[in-house]
Amino acid sequence: MPQPPVTRRDALRGLAVVAAGLAAACDAAPVPPEAVVPLADLAAGRRVRVLVGGKPVEVVSDAGAIHARYLVCTHMGCLVTWHEDRERYVCACHDGLFTRSGRPVGGPATEPLVEVPFTLEAGEVVFRRPGGA
Ligand code: FES
Structure with a gap:
């Protein structure tokens, strides 16, 4: 039995379906975090450094709250850098x-050190790129 000819419209419709499928697959792909700090590593006031967006970030637990800020x-x-003896970050x-x-x-700075957004996931401080999962 002869097949009907494939029209340009049929081909474009097929491409649109494939593109939509690829877009959905990309959206569903897990985005690995940029940095992860286990909460256990922050015990006893320890300060942990990681890189987020290529910049140094310090993660610390202070008075029961987790803080992350660009250094x-x-x-x-x-x-x-943090100077414990002065209780100050020093530039x-x-x-x-x-x-x-x-x-x-x-000194001359008038703006505070910039806080870095993170999520708490399964006992870890997780940093992801904006727009990442
Ligand atoms: S760059 Fe830090 S005080 Fe000027």
């Missing part, structure tokens, strides 16, 4: 000082 000075982008570039919560209290 990047909001003045001109130098690295800040060596221009003597910037930030409190435990990231609020600027010295």
